[in-house]
Amino acid sequence: MSDFHTLSTEELHEYRFRLQEQYNRFRSQKLKLDMSRGKPSPEQLDLANEMLGLIRSGDDFLAKNGVDTRNYGGLEGIPEAKELFAPMLEVHPEEIIIGGNSSLNMMHDTIARAMLHGVCDSEIPWAKLPVVKFLAPAPGYDRHFAICELFGIEMITIDMLPDGPDMDTVERLVSEDEAIKGIWCVPRYSNPEGITYSDEVVDRLASMKTKAGDFRIFWDDAYAVHHLTDRPASLKNILTACKEAGNPNRVFLFGSTSKISFSGSGVAMMASSQGNLDWTRKLLSAETIGPDKINQLRHVRFFKSLDGIMEHMARHAAILRPKFERVLEILDSELGGKSIASWSRPQGGYFISLNTLDGCAKAVVEMAAGAGVVLTKAGATYPYGIDPRDRNIRLAPSYPSMEELTTAIQVLCLCVQLVSINKLLKDGSK
């Protein structure tokens, strides 16, 4: 099939008729397929099941510093968990705090602290300012944006380029506007496009002049070890870059094992400068008595080392890679050469980002839902849920089985084509 833009109105009508027939056949199957969220499949979760029985009655429950992991205390996590996870985020063990089960919650709490108390070099808590703004590279992660909405933080959308956020715009905005206090980054295998920031982008983020003295980068390294190929993307160390640029407190790093061990029962972590960590510890000590240390010990005894984590992630990749390949195969064969959509070919992470023709994403997601295929809500990858070009759709291939995935993407491709033809016909008739 050739470029849709070169087809005559008649050809488009005819082709639409055939596509609609196929769509109707799927619809009559009353499918119930959900590829809306980046959830690991049961098969992936099974990979870590052995961890659950690892600590049991008769074992010793002591951390290497002598702390009984079953009891209170240990605000920042047990030492061996710091040693295990620090190299995953490429920081030193004294630069990391190991928390509960949710890195999103650590990000939320970090911003909540900034709102109520400021960060370590704030003159005033952010909530006391007339307006607080964040830069939101988009397409991006909807739950980051939801935290900003929760706190009434105004988001400014920044275009994503192939090597990271549009730094010319970022640099200009942060140098001009004191109200801009932060930027969201998923620097490795970004959600949803799978982009890894270039060294230049990292350096520019670390060294740029910001009008706000307490500007912070929220560096969500969610996919630090989530490679799909044998050639892991390399990401320049931002904590080091910030130190070298004379902005040691500029960045908070976050990570978790939610997509390594268990999504609901993993271990979350944050890393930063001593200035930021001292500030965090001080506030944290009033917030909680400490994280679940037994679960941390479980992770340490199961993974043992970063090598252990990497071996485990290779097993995840072996399950995930064929799913990504299948999605790409179908997109290539069904949508390739038609000039109605483009899509990412990620080397890691959890998503494939699909761009339709402008103004088609919502209609595609709606039409897919009509055939029982739930996709991530159109617009979700943009601040306030509004995609200005209404074209981005986030595909999450991990959870469905191969068979379900195949069907879901076939339905998706039909919908993209149908909606595109409708648009072309409408545009042509104008």
Place this chain on the structure above:
Amino acid sequence: MSDFHTLSTEELHEYRFRLQEQYNRFRSQKLKLDMSRGKPSPEQLDLANEMLGLIRSGDDFLAKNGVDTRNYGGLEGIPEAKELFAPMLEVHPEEIIIGGNSSLNMMHDTIARAMLHGVCDSEIPWAKLPVVKFLAPAPGYDRHFAICELFGIEMITIDMLPDGPDMDTVERLVSEDEAIKGIWCVPRYSNPEGITYSDEVVDRLASMKTKAGDFRIFWDDAYAVHHLTDRPASLKNILTACKEAGNPNRVFLFGSTSKISFSGSGVAMMASSQGNLDWTRKLLSAETIGPDKINQLRHVRFFKSLDGIMEHMARHAAILRPKFERVLEILDSELGGKSIASWSRPQGGYFISLNTLDGCAKAVVEMAAGAGVVLTKAGATYPYGIDPRDRNIRLAPSYPSMEELTTAIQVLCLCVQLVSINKLLKDGSK
């Protein structure tokens, strides 16, 4: 030995000399005893060790609603955990949210939400008000007070009477001052005095007129099932009382298994009206993807029912009761009849509250530390760490072994007597 107040200066001097000799002997032993915090002993923690191996590879990990506990989701906890713990707080399963490992963290977060967003019937977030005040019945729990200090919430100390806070004062203050937004309560086996609120106090709290339309009771039922005798204290249901009084949203209840299963790896919970829970859920959905559901399932499979919890708590009591009895025996024999101290005889909970003569608590704690016995910091049981009469010392008998506990309390009794004699001699010489 008779009432110290009836002894002559000479007799006091002579007695002090003998006490000082005994104190010096303890000091030369270079003791290292810590009875500062209400931590369960390793022997108590062992009671739940079987729970840890209960969920392991090969098991099914599904909650009864079909949710895979290993994966994301389930913001308010799994249904069977709600069913297990609702009766512990005497609420309905739909009135409870099951969270992470820390009820203190749930309390902190509830107040942080009120500061940033208000509660469901606030006109304005509390942090936007010029001043926010809480009533702090004291002696009370230092970590409650620390949360208020963290947020700059002004605390007003309320005297504790034998059946709960001094309600005449509470009612007067809340009816007059709109800035008073809350009150801290540990209503059952209170920390540190072991007081259980009377029905009348519960009713007055539920029905009193408050000038603030969004006043909240923070009801920390930390010792809901932590009985030391066969005659459990009965506590009137505050959620029902608030509903009946026409103030359904007035109370947030909190509880946890920190002193039931594992202090660092238990399950925390909060209960409230639908209005409060809907508000909480809405905000919570931006804060986290959900709690550790595997750990909730572990607790459900181990305890099975409230009866299971009660049987387990009887095993805790069998370990704790002799420790409390030992402390009381020594206090009775060493300090009884001397009119220099009084102490509580709790029927549950984790603490014994000791009151010295006015102005002696700090000196006693300091002198005990000099002999290697660490007690809870004097003043810790009062807002801002300041005990206006400098007399309250919180004793935490749970963690030390019986032998350590015996020595620690002997040292304590020597210190109370020495400091009291010093005070009497000084007062007499004036």
